Amino acid sequence: MLAFIRDSFLAGDPDGELEPDTPLLELGILNSLNTATLVAHVRKEYGLTVPLSDVSAATFRSVATITDMLHARLAA
Amino acid sequence: MNAPDTATDLRADMFLLHAPSVYDFRERDDVLFAYLSDSDSVNVTSVYEMYPIGWFSIKQKLAENGFDCRIVNIASLMLMHPELDVEALISRLDAPVIGFDLHWMTQCHGAIELARVVKRIHPEALIVFGGISATYFAAELIEYDAVDVVVQGYDTLEPVTKLVTAAVRGQGSLADIPNLLYKSGDRIENTGFSHKPAANYNNVRNDWSYYQQTPVTPLSSKLIMTLPNTGCAHDCGWCGGSKFAYRNIMGVQKTLVQKDNDLIVEELRTMGEAARKTSIYALQCYSENKKRMHQYLDAVHDFGYRSVYFEQFHLTPADTLKKMGESTEAYIMLSPESHDPRISKAAGRGTFTMEQMEDWIPRAMDAGVKGVMVWFFIGMPYQDRQSVRDTVAYCEHLIKKFAGQPVLPLICPMVPFLDPGCRFFEEPAQHGYRIMHRTLEEHRQAMVEPLWHRRLNYETEWLSRRDLQDVSYEAIARLVTVKGEHGALPDTFCEAVLSTIEETKALLAEMEHALELDGRLPADLRTRVRDYNRKILAYSSDQILPMPRPFGGRWFDDVTVPPALIEQVTRAGAAA
Numbered sequence: 001m002l003a004f005i006r007d008s009f010l011a012g013d014p015d016g017e018l019e020p021d022t023p024l025l026e027l028g029i030l031n032s033l034n035t036a037t038l039v040a041h042v043r044k045e046y047g048l049t050v051p052l053s054d055v056s057a058a059t060f061r062s063v064a065t066i067t068d069m070l071h072a073r074l075a076a
Numbered sequence: 077m078n079a080p081d082t083a084t085d086l087r088a089d090m091f092l093l094h095a096p097s098v099y100d101f102r103e104r105d106d107v108l109f110a111y112l113s114d115s116d117s118v119n120v121t122s123v124y125e126m127y128p129i130g131w132f133s134i135k136q137k138l139a140e141n142g143f144d145c146r147i148v149n150i151a152s153l154m155l156m157h158p159e160l161d162v163e164a165l166i167s168r169l170d171a172p173v174i175g176f177d178l179h180w181m182t183q184c185h186g187a188i189e190l191a192r193v194v195k196r197i198h199p200e201a202l203i204v205f206g207g208i209s210a211t212y213f214a215a216e217l218i219e220y221d222a223v224d225v226v227v228q229g230y231d232t233l234e235p236v237t238k239l240v241t242a243a244v245r246g247q248g249s250l251a252d253i254p255n256l257l258y259k260s261g262d263r264i265e266n267t268g269f270s271h272k273p274a275a276n277y278n279n280v281r282n283d284w285s286y287y288q289q290t291p292v293t294p295l296s297s298k299l300i301m302t303l304p305n306t307g308c309a310h311d312c313g314w315c316g317g318s319k320f321a322y323r324n325i326m327g328v329q330k331t332l333v334q335k336d337n338d339l340i341v342e343e344l345r346t347m348g349e350a351a352r353k354t355s356i357y358a359l360q361c362y363s364e365n366k367k368r369m370h371q372y373l374d375a376v377h378d379f380g381y382r383s384v385y386f387e388q389f390h391l392t393p394a395d396t397l398k399k400m401g402e403s404t405e406a407y408i409m410l411s412p413e414s415h416d417p418r419i420s421k422a423a424g425r426g427t428f429t430m431e432q433m434e435d436w437i438p439r440a441m442d443a444g445v446k447g448v449m450v451w452f453f454i455g456m457p458y459q460d461r462q463s464v465r466d467t468v469a470y471c472e473h474l475i476k477k478f479a480g481q482p483v484l485p486l487i488c489p490m491v492p493f494l495d496p497g498c499r500f501f502e503e504p505a506q507h508g509y510r511i512m513h514r515t516l517e518e519h520r521q522a523m524v525e526p527l528w529h530r531r532l533n534y535e536t537e538w539l540s541r542r543d544l545q546d547v548s549y550e551a552i553a554r555l556v557t558v559k560g561e562h563g564a565l566p567d568t569f570c571e572a573v574l575s576t577i578e579e580t581k582a583l584l585a586e587m588e589h590a591l592e593l594d595g596r597l598p599a600d601l602r603t604r605v606r607d608y609n610r611k612i613l614a615y616s617s618d619q620i621l622p623m624p625r626p627f628g629g630r631w632f633d634d635v636t637v638p639p640a641l642i643e644q645v646t647r648a649g650a651a652a
Binding site: 028039 | 291293294352566567569615620
């Protein structure tokens with residue numbers, strides 16, 4: 001997930017600034033277009049359809065919260 | 077049931093109510109709010125829940141004169157709270173003056189129906205209509221029982237202020253206020269359409285500060301809009317804001333009236349620190365000269381706005397491109413309407429060829445522009461089915477040529493109406509058009525047509541109304557498929573759009589068959605229509621980002637009615 005976001009939205013993140021708890025919305029790393037791209041990537045990579053109800057400021061706050069949500073979905 | 081808590085009632089000197097396109101659209105099983113019937117070019121539903129930006133100016137002007145004016149977006153509330161009891165909410169709004177927008181024709185059914193509700197609940201309130209369409213249809217509009225006053229014009233700040241002063245403070249008479257049609261006993265009085273300022277359009281600073289605290293969500297970027305002028309420097313035959321239309325509707329020779337650019341800069345300042353997380357859609361900046369554009373760009377840079385979407389008529393010149401690239405994340409929206417220069421010119425564009433555009437795009441990217449969107453339109457002169465297919469084929473060429481770069485072609489139909497007052501509406505035969513609805517009432521009835529192709533008020537020599545519908549679905553489906561094939565759109569989105577198109581077409585076909593056979597829709601089909609409507613009106617989307625997005629967080633989503641009052645007037649809350 002970190003690698004995907006670095007490559008797709010941060011031009012590779014050459015300064016290594018992205019961490020699991022980096023606030024993605026706060027810093028504008030995730031906007032509506034990037035979120036849509038990420039959701040599509042999740043579907044393709046993990047076979048998981050993220051329902052609209054899970055696409056919230058809380059679950060998409062950071063890479064850590066996104067992966068927590070995905071783990072919960074996978075376990076369900 | 078407990079008596080309502082009137083402490084939460086809203087009181088004002090004037091409410092501006094934005095109605096849905098159809099009232100009451102919820103639970104309708106006789107009208108399909110079909111995917112694409114709202115063109116899918118803006119992040120709204122076919123309820124058309126966005127209100128005109130000019131309302132901020134009215135609100136601000138009234139505030140400067142000591143009046144409390146509040147905007148209540150009934151359409152947005154009905155979408156966000158499907159169980160909302162609208163009449164219960166209306167009964168909790170208290171103001172001597174209640175205004176409705178009939179700016180775009182899409183509100184022609186809902187605004188008048190909602191005005192009837194308001195008149196029944198608040199018979200003493202003065203009900204006022206305004207907007208471009210209200211001006212065009214003023215004489216017919218004032219005849220509706222629920223309408224007390226029509227304010228004509230493109231800049232109504234002075235007349236509305238005088239009207240509210242008369243209604244609230246008893247100072248002055250309607251007879252002395254320009255631009256009004258109003259009822260006086262059994263008579264309709266007309267004070268003359270004389271207030272047509274040639275400069276300083278909407279001469280107040282709009283205040284966006286209410287939007288500062290709206291949270292950024294993953295699917296809802298903060299987006300505001302700026303409107304630096306009214307009318308236009310251009311003359312597209314299909315547009316109700318064109319030079320022709322303004323001469324026709326507003327009776328002015330000077331068809332472009334600009335707002336004081338210093339006020340626009342001050343508007344941008346009102347977002348404060350939140351500007352850094354906010355994007356701007358720069359409306360009508362294609363009518364701005366270089367000096368004004370560059371001043372605007374300086375302000376965008378200084379206030380730190382995240383990104384700006386610029387509507388451009390010509391290919392932006394190099395110096396402005398450079399400044400755009402340096403000022404913000406700049407996106408440019410071009411709209412040649414067709415790849416075919418003959419059609420583009422007939423539509424009022426044709427200011428550049430596709431070859432010139434393709435040469436310009438790399439220069440725009442080199443200057444730092446982050447993306448270029450190219451819009452094409454269905455319903456233009458000379459445009460037949462093959463021409464639309466050729467436009468989509470051209471879109472594929474663009475996608476391939478600029479593969480991996482943010483160049484996005486889009487196509488949408490001109491729906492639901494050709495603007496009354498535009499050249500093609502007024503001189504249809506000369507341009508290959510046939511007009512199907514002429515009066516306001518005909519348009520109102522059209523809005524509740526079961527099938528959206530029968531809602532259209534026009535067809536052309538080259539595409540009938542049914543053709544327009546079929547060609548539109550075919551074009552969008554093909555373009556989405558192409559985007560998926562070339563990675564311009566995630567394939568999960570493509571699948572979702574294509575699936576929605578197939579479902580919509582199938583349902584429309586069944587409805588059309590049933591109506592042709594029996595003149596009515598059978599019960600089981602009506603159930604499916606209602607279920608479809610509930611599903612499609614549960615979210616907004618647009619072609620740029622064809623992903624369902626929840627309501628709330630858009631600049632026009634209602635923020636006036638407090639949660640406590642909403643709870644009291646939802647059916648669930650009322651039953652508790």
